[in-house]
Amino acid sequence: MIVDDEPMQIQGLLRHIAWEKLGYESPLTAESGEEALALLETTPVDVLITDVSMPGMTGIELLAKCRSDYPHLQSLQTVIVSGFDEFEFVQEAIHLGAKAYVLKPVKTEELEQKLASFRSSIEQKDRIEREMESLKEKMTESLDMLQDRFANDLIEGRAQSGEMIDSWRRLLELPGGDWRIRLYVFAYDRLQDSARHDAARRIWLSDALLRAVKTGLSGFEHAYVGRTGADEAAVLHLNAPPSERARIEKQFPFVQEVVRESSGESVTVGVSRECGGPGEVPTLYKEVKHMMTRGRMAGAGHIHYFDRAEASDYREFALKEEEIPEIVRLFEEGDADRAKARVHLAFDSLETRPELSFSYVQAFAMGLISELARRIPRTADKGGEFNVRSWQRLLDCANLREVRETTLEALSRYRQLEDKEQDQQRHHLIHQVASFLEERLREPVTVKQLAERFQLNPSYLSVLFKKETGKTISEFVQEARLGKAKRLLQDPNVKVYEVAEQVGFQTTAYFSFLFKKATGVTPQEFRDYHYGE
Structure with a gap:
């Protein structure tokens, strides 16, 4: 989409840019920011080219509106076009997400280079999205991977919300209603030295344990197996009646024996108490791990059951x-x-x-x-x-x-x-930032550069600065520049263009525009008044 209040500018871009060759459809056009927003609400647009200076809504305001009110436009690639070679415009446009900034008269070659770059970025993004969709499909096809992730999500406390649980219900066809959950943990005891220092051996042992657990507990409804560590596997058993719990627990010695025969390593098994929902699973896991650690003091390769005595000991721990x-x-x-x-x-x-x-x-x-x-x-x-x-x-x-x-x-x-x-640290920090900016009014310092210098996140620095000073960083810099300009203008030996340069404005015209907007008078009128005094 091309947005410009001058129809001749729009027609020039339509005629002279090789849109089809660059891989673009014929652009949509709008002669105001309001007209552009109406089109953007209903029409998919990948690239926006907008003039800065337009009656009513400026190009900067149009871009800000797209970013704040239209979530589907967050990835919009934007080129800002202006007749002003001003850092302030560039800074604000980039802050709002503009990807390029060109000056009038627009050079066809320059704009085509940017459009070609945009096209490449859009294609790369589409490819990544297609690959993510493909990955999701493969994950859905892999029951083992889903079970592993489900077990880890519950044990690590990532599946607490109703929405997350519902999504897992759909993926794994989990039982509806409330759950009664019991946790079984299978973990190697002290591994032999040859296993502890051999990466390939550790990987093989991890896979062997997981295979033994899955084989031994196959056929039990609503028993979900996951790898919870290099030397450990866990099983979540949902809504199991006492008869099924008894049958599954009879399989534990079988799992231990299979691992011992195949690897020569012993495995300790921990059986949790029963809990009433996903939110308690992280605690179940901690309780069982604590019990297994204490239980190993009496020897390796045992099966331990969490009881009241264990609960009391764990709470104290x-x-x-x-x-x-x-x-x-x-x-x-x-x-x-x-x-x-x-x-x-x-x-x-x-x-x-x-x-x-x-x-x-x-x-x-x-x-x-x-x-x-x-x-x-x-x-x-x-x-x-x-x-x-x-x-x-x-x-x-x-x-x-x-x-x-x-x-x-x-x-x-x-x-x-x-x-x-x-509060004292923040006050001291923002004082340092403000002093740094005041010492470099002639330099175009960005928020990102400031954040890097003071080792902060850019967004956090912006919020902190506004909270401490009551002004945004841009507002502070502009006020500081104009304040210094007022002091310099009272010296008749300093030319107006020299004042503009010393306070960081690249052109006298833009300096005069902002000065009058802030004070109500031009720099020369301000000087004449104070010089007359």
Whole structure:
């Protein structure tokens, strides 16, 4: 599509560009941004060529509208055409996703080169999409691959949403309604030295274990096998009645024997408790792995069943080894609400454990606070005051309720210290960015270059800058340029074109245009007024 308010410009491009030879259909045309949008809503367009300066909606505004309001136009290849050789236009166009920028009068050869490049990019994108569709079809045909991915998605907690579960139901024809899930884990014990240091041997052993598990458990409805590690396989068993569970568990010694005869290696099997939904599967896996690790102390090649004693032991382990790191991680990611909810769950669990001493409860709270205190910068917590005061208050607590309240108060204090330190760091960083920009007003510094220099994501830097200064980076640069220009214009010995150059404008015309737009007077009128004073 070609968009230009001058019909002669459109006709010139239609006549002089070898559209068919370049692989394009005859272009659509529009003489305004509004007309172009109406066409783009209903007609598929791969390449947009638009003039910048048009009455009503400019080419830049048209491109911004396409990006913000029309998801199907996100991959649109855009050429911006303008009579102004201005960095500001180029910068804004590229920021909005324009792929090329050409000046009037348009050179046919230059535009044809860009169109040929676009054509190549579009063909490559189409080829990738076709290959992805082909891959999806192959994946659907491979039941083993789907089962493997399904098992891993549940164990790693990636299949939590209803939409994801429904998609797996369709792909694997899983049972409807709620699920009762049991997990079986098969894992090699201590591998022989020859296997640990031989990559080919490790791969062979991994495949051998997976084959043995699939062979031994074949024929059982709703049993899904996946490889969960180089030395491990897992089976998810859905809605199995007691009789089928008994039959499948009788196959475990068979699997162990097949592996032992083929490889000389022993395999330990872990059997989980039954849970009531996909959301609990990651916990099932952790419980079974913990049980198997402890069980190996009594010897290799056994079958272990998760029971109440194991559950009690695992909860104590999880509180120390898993809950504290997870709570700290949530706080570090800025998710304080979820972190506090996790703390409440931990204390709820402690309340149901009458066998645990009150000293254990205090030790858990002190361990959590100490782990957080280690992450507070010294500037925010001089002399470790946070840690010392929190510990003293915990030692003065008389019951679990007081420990819970004291811990939550300490977490709130920690969040305040973190926020204060981050605010100071952000303020210092943006001050550095602003100073850097003010020192280089003559240079066309892009957001990407700024982000690379200060080691930040470009989008995050833009958001941070706006939040701290109340202005976008472009607005800040333009205000800084105009501010410096005002100071220079008060010196009658500096020519207007010299002022434009010193503040980073490539042409005096564009400098005068922006200056008048911002101040209401031309640079010369501004100078005359102040010189008269």
